[in-house]
Amino acid sequence: MSTDTWISAEDRGLQYGDGLFETITCVAGRPRWLALHLQRLRDGCQRLQLRIDDFDALAEEITAMAADHDRCIIKLILTRGLARRRGYRPAGDETPTRILTRYDWPVSSPAASEQQGFRVAISSVRLGMNPLLAGLKHLNRLEQVLAQSAMRDAPLEEVLMLSSAGQVIGGSMSNVFFADDMGLFTPALHQCGVAGIMRELVCAAAARAGIPVQVRGVEVGELPRLREAFVTNVRWGVQPIAQLEGRALDARSHARELRRLIDAAQP
């Protein structure tokens, strides 16, 4: 851990998880897809009514932090700010707290598996459904913590999480796409899940390549029929699933093509 930033224990980010975050990958001294990250943050601020308007200054600061670093990760946390009174209800005029931290690019797992594709199982930890929070990268992440804790030393790189209603939503730290004869499909995120930047990039790249992508409810019962699946996030990019619940998936063609398209379009 590389920061020595301190925040007040009265910050609503700590007290209630009242805030948002972004994890920005930086390569060759430049943050990748920064505009998309900031757009999602802006949407999140609107939905949670966080009052922040200096997005340009924020972009400059992130860009400056990335300079002179071959590969790094910048995590941005934005909370509603210091509690102005006790209790859940915001006063409405809080000044948001902004925390920027630069991390080394992780060298650890799952690098070894990136060539072979990921081993993925279905988590027993499910996601509570709340349309008001769905899609947001907010600071209430206990469900993901529990899902990752439950993986322990299992030979898995990721787990898929279902909603409390039993639909497939995505990975604990990624989005998921599936392929069938009709093209690609990925879970709708109206009830839970995080609307990932790489998910957006995959949808855009697929559209350019003429590959149809359906965004829809996905049932667990569909999984055994599928021949290709991949998970996505900005660090992993497009990562094929080689094993899903122990069953081998050998198709890779969509993942390969999308990865190529996204790499080619890289800012």
Added chain:
Amino acid sequence: MSTDTWISAEDRGLQYGDGLFETITCVAGRPRWLALHLQRLRDGCQRLQLRIDDFDALAEEITAMAADHDRCIIKLILTRGLARRRGYRPAGDETPTRILTRYDWPVSSPAASEQQGFRVAISSVRLGMNPLLAGLKHLNRLEQVLAQSAMRDAPLEEVLMLSSAGQVIGGSMSNVFFADDMGLFTPALHQCGVAGIMRELVCAAAARAGIPVQVRGVEVGELPRLREAFVTNVRWGVQPIAQLEGRALDARSHARELRRLIDAAQP
């Protein structure tokens, strides 16, 4: 706000809401129901696998903080601690962070309404369901923040929140009890909600007084038939609902008796 405590921005309490809290009321220099608060905290630590064992030292510290104060509130936050690596998965050997803050007893609302009973409506913000988190007073509280935000300046002291499946769970910062001809009933909290200390005290007092209390699923459709309801938390105690969704509730007998019993048994 009265504290100058600072925590690392790397604390998992901030990063993921990975922790628990207790709000302890103190009267005449003594914390009330401290053993129950610590028991709930201990249960929460077991369920989230937070490693803390010095509950006796914690009890002493809270007791010392309350001394010499006629009325105050002590908030305890316990997080999993400093992140030992990036990502949701705990390393497993984190040292929990413990934050104790003393606040003045609030003089503001809803003191004025405590004599007349509370005005309560049903919130449009629903609670995601997750049996692994249900009952815990954990730090993922965005749903309560949204519910309280949505109340804005409405003439209400509390809102009732439903689960995503539409069952009544409790207030945004309280538990709820209802009365019918059979006795009392209160929502089961297997899927969401916080298992409040005052809820526990009410159930115990009712048992001593021979009043049956059913803990069960409660449907919204049952509410229009009821004549008595009350919300509970350690600060409000047993607080009659005078208006539920605009409909007057005039029965108070159970609330009055339970309040008397709990006051009489006060530690």
